[in-house]
Amino acid sequence: MSVDSGEGGVGAAPIEGEVKLPDGWAWATVGEVLVRSDSGKSFKCEPRPASPNEWGIIKVSAMTWGEFRAIENKALLDSSLVNPDYEIRAGDVLVSRANTVDYVGAPVLVEDVRPGLLLSDKSLRFTPGTAINRHWFVHWLRSPVVRKAISAKASGTSDSMRNISQADLRAIKIPLPPTVEQHRIADALGARLAHLDEIDRFIARARTHSAALRKQILLDAIPEPDAWPEEWQARTVDQAGTVALGRARHPDWHTGPKMRPYLRVANVFEDRIDTTSLMEMDFSEGFGKYRLLPGDVLLNEGQSPHLVGRPAMYKGIPEGVAFTNSLLRFRADADVLPGWALLVFRRHLHAGRFMREVRITTNIAHLSSSRLKAVEFPVPPLDEQRRLISETKGRLARADRLKQLLDSAETHTTGLRRALLTEAFAGRLVPQDPQDEPAEDLLKRIRIEREAAEAERREARRAATKARRREKQAAKPPGAASPPAPVSRTPLPEGEQTILSLEFTE
Template sequence: MSDPDIGDVAATGESLESLPDGWAKATIGDLLIWIEAGKSFKCAPRPAMPDEWGVIKVSAMTWGEFRPEENKAVLDDVMLSPEHEIYPGDVLLSRANTVDYVGAPVLVDSTRARLLLSDKSLRLILGSGVHRKWITYWLQAPAVRRSIAAKATGTSDSMRNISQSDLKNIVIPIPPVDEQRRIAETLDAQMVCLREIEKRLRTAQDRLAQLKDSLMIAASTGVLNPGMEGRSASIPPSPAVQDGVLPLLAEGWRWARLEEIADVIGGVTKDSKRQDDPGYKEVPYLRVANAQRGYLDLTNVARIRVLPETLKKLRLQKGDILMTEGGDRDKLGRGWIWEEQVRDCIHQNHLFRARVHAAATHPTLLAWFINSAARGWFETNAKQSVNLASISISKVKQLPVPLPPPGAADEAVDCGTQALDRVNVLEIAVRDGLARVANLRRTLLIQAYEGQLVPQDPADEPAEHLLKRVRVEREATVAERKAARRASRAKNTMSSKDLATSRKAPPPSIPPSTAEQITLPLEFTA
């Protein structure tokens, strides 16, 4: 067991040595009776039906509120144990998650029946008197979040783990019980307002995204150009793909297959065995994570060693369009235009590169179309495996794309750029608003953690009294559980002689009034 770790106060750097009157310094474990962990189950890749058992996913505990719909249907009901069922009032915590969300707590307000803890979730059994909403807020405080992140183990940011012992050893300030209630009530009132503001901003963000899609479709099909109206246009069908309903085109525009106007190739597959070969050259290369919808994220560009001829073949040029080959079904085909931001850069095999033929169309028009109207086409023509979807390069070459008449491409790009720039201004304003909401929420939690959110009341019972009661309760519960286990083992243990005797003749019946009955603690009954 590691040494207790004092969580630092986020805003001011004050230590826990200076506490408000009536507060105490203790570990998270000092507030608990014990911690319950879930189990791993064989599950279907879908939510459970009302009459089925389900097990929660980590996403049920990620966003600050409990989401019972985030679950998977349990297939193996042999391992089911009612003691792992989730109930209203439970304080749950994500044992394994991304670096930002490992240890994320939620208070279960309501839930569906037959929903179980997973092996990546923990249930905190609190001592009597510990305020449930207060401890849920406390575990979200920046200082506690940093302590959890520091103790979380794992080699990848995509999955970190926090052990029960490390969690219990984190030291936090404990206010009196009555102040816990006042803190929780004050935070509740403020958080309700912030959630409503955030909800409206998210709605605005979604509507702006829809408007952006509509503008990209209109610009890439010529309909956004002044005086242009859309008309129906067809393309000879391809037996390899399903085109579905295509958007309307402006007068003079037509449909073509991607392979008619661009060279489309896949990328490099990493050869781990040849990365030390002196004949290979180290170069930057783009991965799926770099290709986002409508932009390229170049904050983290990996490097790979390849043959000189591979670099010559795959070196990206200005105007190349990158598209994802695999991943979530709704993210296939996302990507953007390469602007030669990095020298001698290539791309991995999970990205496609389309290099537009000279004068065929403007790369921006093609990129707008791929990231808007073509999204449904990619989903329709994708192949789904258990967890990932993908699309073949032969199908991508059959993507129907709009072609402008001579001289119309630049006007379409100008019209689209002007309209999208106005939307971008609004999107920035919404993002700023969401950032302010997040900062206000953080500030409230910091003030509560430092004892500055509500006034202290000298009449409050000091927190030390609560900690003593919880300690007595925990010791009694541990003793009861040990006694119950001993009784269970004694009941199930039988000597070979007794076993042989029991096989020869049944034992005499014992009148109910004289029979000895072992009363187990509540948590051992089902």
């Protein structure tokens, strides 16, 4: 099950002070229902998964998608650094402390795990009291109100990665029901969410088939070069139009008298240009060279390998826009329709044609203008271009309607999931029983349990310290003198005397 970010509305869970809790419930914090919480440790790893017999470090991706994925791990570089205190065990509730914006704070319950997997410093382990149903607890941590609270508290300088502190997670409020009701809620949620999860899996499979259908439509529109009809002209991109690289960005152009908007790779998607986040630079010189005209096709010059060359057509909105050197511009000749050029480039993208031309630097694939110019480009008669453009648009429109249906179904299941969690944590999903032990009483038992566990840990630390001292003493060579006792520098009160031992030698 995916982690739902939730933004209130139908997904808003009860907030302390705004909603009266059912009888027997009580407000608490995450920290108050825990017996213990631990942060992981930074271990040196190898860039490969651990084999079943090796020590491994669990990655945050192991807890990102609502289930514990033990295969998401890295091999420990040095097994002598293993500390068994960080070993993950069945029943642990793990939370990703550092993750992407959508998944920071994502929780998972470890149902089963092989020995030898360790908690990394990017993860936390929560140990709830015995009175807390762990399935219920994880459902609460996934609820929209908690996701919203984590989003508000998470910090980070990256646009994609965020961090959440253990203190902020422990401070999150919980509407706590009696233990027996927690079990009833967990069972009811588990059954209902399992149905929604199955629908989500069906939607995911349908999306895969939809994407394959769209790819096949584009491949069918334009065959491989050896199957081009005789009336089609076999050209290269350079022979079908002009290719230009956009203007490089420079600090000197961040301000100036002639600021104009420009498109960059973040604006150009397949068959779509997003103009919601345009940037500007000064074009006191050279604007005409980089100005876009309606019908220009833009292709990503630098991208991940499977997206390099991703094309979209500029249709004149907004006006007076330039483009940077993260993009390539293709301007078609008179006998090539811009729509046909876009169709050719989309076909090349899905056929993997551009991937054969890329060069990779610092993990980014680049499609140079010289390599793009040499790529094959078929040119049918204009009437044939119009017919193929129209037919392909019709087929893609039907595929788009399928995608819209899948989007609508996913929105519906997301709303149902939020509504279920809302009802559960407002006390409206299952009936209450006045005979259940009140939550206030179980909080007292958890507090006693936590204090006993803390005392046990202190005693274990003292015992470990004594054992290390004994080992150190036993390791001394026979006859080795003990270190001299430290000399006290504390002055004696006035009027007191001390006896100093004297040694005389003959």
